[in-house]
Amino acid sequence: MDLTFLHPLYEHSGPWASVYVDTSRHTESMAHERHLTASAMARRLAEQGADEATCRAVENAIEELRHSSEPNGRALFARAGEIVLDPPLARPPQGDTAEWAPLPRVAPLLELAGQDPVCVVAYIDRKGADFELRSGLGREGAGSVTGRQHPVHRTASADWSERHFQLKVENTWEHNAAEIADALAVCQEETRADLLILVGDDRERRSVHERLPQRLQDRVVEASHGTGSRLLDDEVEAARAEHTRRRTEAELERFLAARAPDAEGRTGAVEGVPALVEAAREHRIDELLIRADGPDAHREVWIGEGPDQLAVRRTELRTLGEQHSWAARADDALIRSAVETDAPVLVVPAGGAAGEDAPVGGLGALLRWK
Structure with missing residues (x-):
């Protein structure tokens, strides 16, 4: 999945409001329900420490969806009283959510926006x-x-x-x-x-x-x-689904083969948070692989202001000379690094290739060599 469209989210530092709104239900009371959703999401952000201007911007953006006929939903990313990005979703989220965190919560977007090919x-x-x-x-x-x-x-x-x-x-x-x-x-x-x-x-x-x-x-x-x-739509969907299946299988095969060392003892793929953090710091991630059900996705890492400023432990950032640091989810931190180095992200279905859960822990990467 090409994540170029996410660049605006990393042009400014956080914290960020990340909101996912389900617009798949269309009823006679839809306008009132979305009014209630707008209030609830703003209140939830305020409880997490979001500033008033950002809460108001999110509330107003959801209010504007009161009469929307969008079939699935919308993601809203806001900071400093401004909606920075609001992509529509290709499938409904599992309930309305709102998070206030140092990084935008973009990992759910990979599945909800769909990696079905354009x-x-x-x-x-x-x-x-x-x-x-x-x-x-x-x-x-x-x-x-x-x-x-x-x-x-x-x-x-x-x-x-x-x-x-x-x-x-x-x-x-x-x-x-x-x-x-x-x-x-x-x-x-x-x-x-x-x-x-x-x-x-x-x-x-x-x-x-x-x-x-x-x-x-x-x-x-x-x-x-x-x-x-x-x-017909279903004919196009079948072609797109088959293309996605073939591409995912091919990339997984490439990843599994690249885990084995070459003649010089180098591997072309890594998995696990420590190895991925090191690769991200060195700008060597060529393609990031994420399996949503993997336990490493929500593992805590430490980040600085730049995409290559991340570490497994906070003290590592201080050693690297970073004075400011925040805790973040591993998947969101690695996605930021991938976006900033123009590396694509592949969402891997549970089960992996040939029944193997790859990458192990849910996070892996194919590497580029300088």
């Missing part, structure tokens, strides 16, 4: 393509591309002039396929889509698929619908 569906025909962005939060247009318009249809004649025309048709198709592939590659880069679904006739799909850059080949799925048809 995908671009490309509806391809001989003249061009329409792009549609799909995610757990819905769909929206993502642009289109129009190629050469003539000639695009074959004829049945064997006459020389017609064969010459057929060659022009072939050239037009090839040109348009290249145009679509180029536009789709740009669209993927701009949207950071994890998955590309190609929809259209067999030949057009294959022509575009073959012309996509090598870096995108493992992100492509071809759908067998005819030209112009639109994929």
Whole structure:
């Protein structure tokens, strides 16, 4: 999961209010219920020591959801009287929660915002393509591309002039396929889509698929619908779920293999809080793995103001020259380090690979070497 969108949460020091609100219940008394939720969340934050301005900002933000038709919920992250980030959720939280802590409580967001891949569906025909962005939060247009318009249809004649025309048709198709592939590659880069679904006739799909850059080949799925048809939500969900399953399995296999030392005695993966803290301090986390049911996730670590200022014991930070330190959850501290070094985070389902609970303790990382 790409966590670039979390950067605003680490541009300022804490403490932070982290609130998760369930908006999945739609009843006649919905407005009143959310009014009560707004008051309850503000009161809960105040009881934990949050300042009045931040409590008021959270209360007002939830009040604004009184008539919202959002299907799942919303996360709110606030400090110093301001809502800094309020992403919608892809699935409802297990109840409304509010926490006041030195770091934003972002670990639940990894599952609630969904790591189901964002995908671009490309509806391809001989003249061009329409792009549609799909995610757990819905769909929206993502642009289109129009190629050469003539000639695009074959004829049945064997006459020389017609064969010459057929060659022009072939050239037009090839040109348009290249145009679509180029536009789709740009669209993927701009949207950071994890998955590309190609929809259209067999030949057009294959022509575009073959012309996509090598870096995108493992992100492509071809759908067998005819030209112009639109994929149903459950068809897109099935493709996204299968992509997530395959990617998770592949990353877990890579992690398990990397735990074994190489010829120089170095390992490419670590697990457990002490080893992860050391890797984070050295900016060597290439991908963070989190298994939500693991006991290490809520283990206490100590943090300073910077993402690489963290330690298992408070005295270690003082040794490193950090004068100010706060206790924080290990998962939230490591996520902060991952975000600040542009490392992705993978949420691992319980059970791991081949029934093994990996990473051990629930936290692990693939490493980068300087």
